[in-house]
Amino acid sequence: MKKELLQNVRERRPLIHSITNYVTVNDCANMLLACGTSPIMADDIGEAAQITAVCGGLNINIGTLNERTIPAMYAAGEQANALGHPVVLDPVGAGASALRTDTALGLLEKVRFAVIRGNISEIKTLADGSGTTKGVDADPLDVVTEENLDAACVFVKEFARKTGTVIAVTGAIDIVADEKTAYCITNGHPMMSSVTGTGCQLSALTAAFVTANPGEVLQAAAAAVCAMGICGEMAAERLGAQDGNATYRNYIIDAMYRLDGDTLERRAKYRVR
Amino acid sequence: MKKELLQNVRERRPLIHSITNYVTVNDCANMLLACGTSPIMADDIGEAAQITAVCGGLNINIGTLNERTIPAMYAAGEQANALGHPVVLDPVGAGASALRTDTALGLLEKVRFAVIRGNISEIKTLADGSGTTKGVDADPLDVVTEENLDAACVFVKEFARKTGTVIAVTGAIDIVADEKTAYCITNGHPMMSSVTGTGCQLSALTAAFVTANPGEVLQAAAAAVCAMGICGEMAAERLGAQDGNATYRNYIIDAMYRLDGDTLERRAKYRVR
Amino acid sequence: MKKELLQNVRERRPLIHSITNYVTVNDCANMLLACGTSPIMADDIGEAAQITAVCGGLNINIGTLNERTIPAMYAAGEQANALGHPVVLDPVGAGASALRTDTALGLLEKVRFAVIRGNISEIKTLADGSGTTKGVDADPLDVVTEENLDAACVFVKEFARKTGTVIAVTGAIDIVADEKTAYCITNGHPMMSSVTGTGCQLSALTAAFVTANPGEVLQAAAAAVCAMGICGEMAAERLGAQDGNATYRNYIIDAMYRLDGDTLERRAKYRVR
Numbered sequence: 145m146k147k148e149l150l151q152n153v154r155e156r157r158p159l160i161h162s163i164t165n166y167v168t169v170n171d172c173a174n175m176l177l178a179c180g181t182s183p184i185m186a187d188d189i190g191e192a193a194q195i196t197a198v199c200g201g202l203n204i205n206i207g208t209l210n211e212r213t214i215p216a217m218y219a220a221g222e223q224a225n226a227l228g229h230p231v232v233l234d235p236v237g238a239g240a241s242a243l244r245t246d247t248a249l250g251l252l253e254k255v256r257f258a259v260i261r262g263n264i265s266e267i268k269t270l271a272d273g274s275g276t277t278k279g280v281d282a283d284p285l286d287v288v289t290e291e292n293l294d295a296a297c298v299f300v301k302e303f304a305r306k307t308g309t310v311i312a313v314t315g316a317i318d319i320v321a322d323e324k325t326a327y328c329i330t331n332g333h334p335m336m337s338s339v340t341g342t343g344c345q346l347s348a349l350t351a352a353f354v355t356a357n358p359g360e361v362l363q364a365a366a367a368a369v370c371a372m373g374i375c376g377e378m379a380a381e382r383l384g385a386q387d388g389n390a391t392y393r394n395y396i397i398d399a400m401y402r403l404d405g406d407t408l409e410r411r412a413k414y415r416v417r
Numbered sequence: 418m419k420k421e422l423l424q425n426v427r428e429r430r431p432l433i434h435s436i437t438n439y440v441t442v443n444d445c446a447n448m449l450l451a452c453g454t455s456p457i458m459a460d461d462i463g464e465a466a467q468i469t470a471v472c473g474g475l476n477i478n479i480g481t482l483n484e485r486t487i488p489a490m491y492a493a494g495e496q497a498n499a500l501g502h503p504v505v506l507d508p509v510g511a512g513a514s515a516l517r518t519d520t521a522l523g524l525l526e527k528v529r530f531a532v533i534r535g536n537i538s539e540i541k542t543l544a545d546g547s548g549t550t551k552g553v554d555a556d557p558l559d560v561v562t563e564e565n566l567d568a569a570c571v572f573v574k575e576f577a578r579k580t581g582t583v584i585a586v587t588g589a590i591d592i593v594a595d596e597k598t599a600y601c602i603t604n605g606h607p608m609m610s611s612v613t614g615t616g617c618q619l620s621a622l623t624a625a626f627v628t629a630n631p632g633e634v635l636q637a638a639a640a641a642v643c644a645m646g647i648c649g650e651m652a653a654e655r656l657g658a659q660d661g662n663a664t665y666r667n668y669i670i671d672a673m674y675r676l677d678g679d680t681l682e683r684r685a686k687y688r689v690r
Numbered sequence: 691m692k693k694e695l696l697q698n699v700r701e702r703r704p705l706i707h708s709i710t711n712y713v714t715v716n717d718c719a720n721m722l723l724a725c726g727t728s729p730i731m732a733d734d735i736g737e738a739a740q741i742t743a744v745c746g747g748l749n750i751n752i753g754t755l756n757e758r759t760i761p762a763m764y765a766a767g768e769q770a771n772a773l774g775h776p777v778v779l780d781p782v783g784a785g786a787s788a789l790r791t792d793t794a795l796g797l798l799e800k801v802r803f804a805v806i807r808g809n810i811s812e813i814k815t816l817a818d819g820s821g822t823t824k825g826v827d828a829d830p831l832d833v834v835t836e837e838n839l840d841a842a843c844v845f846v847k848e849f850a851r852k853t854g855t856v857i858a859v860t861g862a863i864d865i866v867a868d869e870k871t872a873y874c875i876t877n878g879h880p881m882m883s884s885v886t887g888t889g890c891q892l893s894a895l896t897a898a899f900v901t902a903n904p905g906e907v908l909q910a911a912a913a914a915v916c917a918m919g920i921c922g923e924m925a926a927e928r929l930g931a932q933d934g935n936a937t938y939r940n941y942i943i944d945a946m947y948r949l950d951g952d953t954l955e956r957r958a959k960y961r962v963r
Contacts, residue, residue, distance in 0.1 A: 166439040166712040167446050167458050173713050173886035178935050183886065184783065184826050185713050188756035191787035198786055210461035210485065212756065237457065240471055241464035280457050338674065340446035340456065382932055386655055388674025389451050390667035394936035401884065401934025439712040440719050440731050483734035483758065510730065513744055514737035553730050611947065613719035613729065659928055661947025662724050663940035 145412035147405025149367035153356040154180035158200035160351050161224075163187045163217050165207030165236065168341025171397065172203075175345040178400035179371075181352045192216035193223035201229050201355030203348050204255075206247055207236035207280070214247055221255030230258035230354045230361065234347035237280045238262065239269035249273070252307065258354050259365045261312040261347045264288055264296070271303045281337075288317045297326040297417050310365050312350065314343060318373070320366040327366040329414040331373025333380040338389040339396065346372045349400070370412040375399035377411070418685035420678025422640035426629040427453035431473035433624050434497075436460045436490050438480030438509065441614025444666065445476075448618040451673035452644075454625045465489035466496035474502055474628030476621050477528075479520055480509035480553070487520055494528030503531035503627040503634065507620035510553045511535065512542035522546070525580065531627050532638045534585040534620045537561055537569070544576045554610075561590045570599040570690050583638050585623065587616060591646070593639040600639040602687040604646025606653040611662040615669065619645045622673075643685040648672035650684070691958035693951025695913035699902040700726035704746035706897050707770075709733045709763050711753030711782065714887025717939065718749075721891040724946035725917075727898045738762035739769035747775050747901030749894050750801075752793055753782035753826070760793055767801030776804035776900045776907065780893035783826045784808065785815035795819070798853065804900050805911045807858040807893045810834055810842075817849045827883075834863045843872040843963050856911050860892060864919070866912040873912040875960040877919025879926040884935040885942065892918045895946075916958040921945035923957070 159182045164172055169185060176183035186195040189212075196202050202224040204217050224231045233255075235248035248270055252260075260270070263282035288296045296319055304311045305323035312320045318329040336342045350368040357364040379395035432455045437445055442458060449456035459468040462485075469475050475497040477490050497504045506528075508521035521543055525533075533543070536555035561569045569592055577584045578596035585593045591602040609615045623641040630637035652668030705728045710718055715731060722729035732741040735758070742748050748770040750763050770777045779801075781794035794816055798806075806816070809828035834842045843865055850857045851869035858866045864875040882888045896914040903910035925941035 165458070167442050169713050170443060170716060170886060174936055174939065177884045177886055182827055184786070185711070185754055186783075186787065187754060188789065190757060191789035194787040194789070195783075208458055208460060211463060212485065212758070237459075237468075240457070241459065241467040243461065243464035243467070281455055338450045340443060340450055378932075386651075386668075386671060386675065388671030390447055390670035390674070393447065394667065394940065395932075397936035398932060398934030401936070402932060438731070440715050443716060481731055481733060484736060485758070510732075510741075513730070514732065514740040516734065516737035516740070554728055611723045613716060613723055659924075659941075659944060659948060661944030663720055663943035663947070666720065667940065 145367045145370050145408055147409045149353060149357055149364055150371060150408050151405045153352050156356045157181055158352065158355040159184060159198065160201050160203060160348065160355060161186065161196050161199040161220065162203040162205065162348055163192065163213060163220055164203065164205035164344060167207060168344040171341050171393065172344050172348040174397050175400060176348050176352055178397050179349055179352050187213045187216050189216045189219055192220040196220040196223040197227060201351045202231045203351035204231065204251065205234040205236055205344055205347055206244055207344065209244065209247055217251060218254055221251060225256050231255060232347055232351040233257045233260045234344060235260065235262045235266045235270060238266045245269055257309045258361050259310045259312055259350050261314065261350055263343065264313050264315055267303065267311060267313050282315060288313065288315050288319060293317065293328060297321065301326055310361050312365050312369055314346060314369060318369045320369050322362045325362060326417045327414045328417060329366065329369050329373060331370050331377060331413050333376040335380055335392055336376045339393045366414065367408065370414060371403060371408055374408060374411045375403060418640045418643050418681055420682040422626060422630055422637055423644060423676065423681050424678045426625050429629045430454055431625065431628040432457060432471065433474050433476060433621065433628060434459065434469050434472040434493065435476040435478065435621055436465065436486060436493055437476065437478035437617060440480060441617040444614050444670065445617055445621040447670050448673060449621050449625055451670050452622055452625050460486045460489050462489045462492055465493040469493040469496040470500060474624045475504045476624035477504065477524065478507040478509055478617055478620055479517055480617065482517065482520055490524060491527055494524060498529050504528060505620050505624040506530045506533045507617060508533065508535045508539045508543060511539045518542055530582045531634050532583045532585055532623050534587065534623055536616065537586050537588055540576065540584060540586050555588060561586065561588050561592060566590065566601060570594065574599055583634050585638050585642055587619060587642060591642050593642050595635045598635060599690045600687050601690060602639065602642050602646060604643050604650060604686050606649040608653055608665055609649045612666045640681065643687060644676060644681055647681060647684045648676060691913045691916050691954055693955045695899060695903055695910055696917060696949065696954050697951045699898050702902045703727055704898065704901040705730060705744065706747050706749060706894065706901060707732065707742050707745040707766065708749040708751065708894055709738065709759060709766055710749065710751035710890060713753060714890040717887050717943065718890055718894040720943050721946060722894050722898055724943050725895055725898050733759045733762050735762045735765055738766040742766040742769040743773060747897045748777045749897035750777065750797065751780040751782055751890055751893055752790055753890065755790065755793055763797060764800055767797060771802050777801060778893055778897040779803045779806045780890060781806065781808045781812045781816060784812045791815055803855045804907050805856045805858055805896050807860065807896055809889065810859050810861055813849065813857060813859050828861060834859065834861050834865060839863065839874060843867065847872055856907050858896065858911050858915055860889060860915060864915050866915050868908045871908060872963045873960045874963060875912065875915050875919060877916050877923060877959050879922040881926055881938055882922045885939045913954065916960060917949060917954055920954060920957045921949060
């Protein structure tokens with residue numbers, strides 16, 4: 145993973161507009177600050193498009209979506225498209241309710257996304273129009289393993305082709321792919337799933353990386369996924385015997401604050417297929 | 418306190434749906450993860466009942482309630498009742514505004530709760546139809562002490578009888594009771610009141626315990642209260658001279674992440690009346 | 691800075707009502723607890739004025755404002771005015787969208803504020819009716835430095851005179867002024883800008899200080915700004931080599947939890963102009 149992909153984030157310091165859920169929004173803001181960008185959150189139809197216009201990139205996360213914020217997602221997405229800003233979609237919980245599935249599919253129809261990042265069940269829901277998401281977690285039956293990795297790459301590339309979007313499926317093994325190339329990434333730590341919003345934070349981070357690296361969407365998204373996983377590893381290395389998921393949450397963000405391009409390059413673990 | 422009550426939470430890993438305030442929601446989610454369950458938050462009428470249906474238990478917390486989320490509370494509560502899922506009510510600030518009091522009383526009328534958890538002023542408000550809640554804190558005049566403990570147990574049991582619900586009144590001394598039996602619990606630490614949302618976290622935890630222990634609502638709720646108090650004690654033991662309420666917040670959740678059934682059983686401090 | 695200004699907060703323990711954004715609300719609540727007050731958040735028009743009435747002071751923060759919460763801001767502000775409670779305004783992002791600028795200006799027209807606290811670009815937006823706020827950060831061109839400090843003090847005093855309000859402009863150098871007197875404060879640490887919501891926390895803290903010190907609005911606001919800066923310094927002194935902005939966030943709140951009046955008096959760095 146090229147170190148410049150992170151260095152550009154820190155040097156260009158883009159403003160990132162997030163319309164995101166109120167569960168993990170604070171961590172998303174601190175993660176965006178940790179990587180060197182500036183976050184702004186605005187979800188009212190009365191200002192969403194205008195805030196998008198003053199930012200460099202947009203992150204739409206459908207967790208805790210509601211009748212008031214859904215129109216703002218469309219307005220901001222369309223504004224970002226009109227201005228050529230990259231947009232990331234995090235379809236949190238798609239498959240768990242019709243509202244989430246329909247909103248994610250509706251956004252896919254109206255807004256051109258640079259990257260869609262979700263767990264395998266959420267992405268399958270978008271690809272197939274229905275899914276078996278367990279709340280906001282992936283269905284164990286869907287999980288990507290070494291055994292089904294080839295088939296999973298084919299599936300992700302095909303969905304990337306169909307949507308014209310980079311797809312990032314994250315889990316124990318992450319797949320970040322466009323229609324031709326898949327990065328299979330094995331950074332990360334199992335304890336990350338014990339912290340609420342590591343996926344949301346990664347989506348925000350992905351928006352930061354693709355905004356700071358125009359024309360390199362696939363590489364930037366893969367770098368964001370590696371960076372998040374490396375931070376999860378470094379944070380786990382710091383944990384003491386009494387530490388749990390709350391301290392771990394802080395250490396992951398701390399690690400991003402300290403992460404430099406050389407460390408990203410050295411610790412990134414991926415294969416290209 | 419039987420260690421199985423915690424072990425069942427960790428083994429059965431129920432999904433818990435919370436409709437809760439945006440002040441403490443992140444800590445509630447991390448507390449639910451710390452005890453081994455999976456949290457999902459969804460407060461829009463367009464999906465609340467459907468999300469309830471895919472979960473095992475429901476936690477309704479009326480802090481930062483609003484005209485949009487109140488109908489979702491009713492819809493989710495009624496759905497949970499229809500499916501036989503346990504529902505916990507946290508009447509945050511009942512007595513501080515008519516909207517909160519009326520919503521809590523309205524929910525009590527339409528929804529069958531497994532447990533209601535609040536401070537003494539909030540519970541008195543529900544029992545008497547009016548109260549002297551000071552914001553979101555208990556009125557000092559209401560506080561349960563060794564001196565008034567007998568009378569307080571009578572009051573709580575009577576309210577449990579009237580509502581057909583387990584009542585958890587938490588403070589320096591906690592009372593968890595159904596109409597016949599009261600657990601008087603003295604775990605906990607005074608500094609817990611310097612962390613926003615320890616009560617909210619406990620309500621979420623209570624939902625986790627009662628969901629994972631069907632048919633043992635009273636014991637499960639009492640175990641949740643003991644567990645939270647023990648975590649408050651263990652977290653306080655870790656504090657250094659420069660640590661304050663923010664680090665303490667993290668250490669409480671960390672302690673839950675590490676808590677095992679044996680420690681719960683050994684450290685639980687309660688009398689049964 | 692007189693130590694009594696902090697001691698009064700800890701002894702009088704006022705209830706503070708905040709209508710604030712969902713990004714940083716949890717940290718605001720924990721900061722209010724850290725300084726010894728009791729926070730309550732309520733943003734629905736159905737209860738906002740009533741909650742204001744049971745509190746001692748009000749903090750209005752327009753981050754993540756929306757069509758539902760804006761009327762609650764007006765209602766709460768007018769109620770606070772009617773009862774003689776101090777009101778603090780944090781015009782987060784004024785200048786970044788018309789909705790934010792118009793709401794801040796509208797509130798200024800209808801509500802009498804004790805203190806307005808913002809960055810220099812937000813305050814210029816309110817003074818001039820338009821501004822160049824970069825998202826929620828100050829425009830680099832606007833930043834207060836030793837070189838332009840005299841002119842900045844004149845500007846802030848004039849805006850204080852025009853509005854009849856204490857104005858707190860915070861940045862590397864803070865200016866807290868009424869029409870006659872400006873405190874130029876140099877406490878703080880550059881890393882504070884890497885934590886989301888240190889400004890929001892300071893506004894909440896300012897509401898606490900002015901509520902606990904009636905008749906001393908200017909001094910109380912200046913003391914709050916010094917206190918926050920000192921906590922930023924003390925937190926930075928604790929940081930280890932692997933710590934980043936998440937741990938720093940916790941340490942700032944921890945420092946406020948431990949801060950005493952003597953330390954405030956000894957470490958406050960300010961000039962009066």
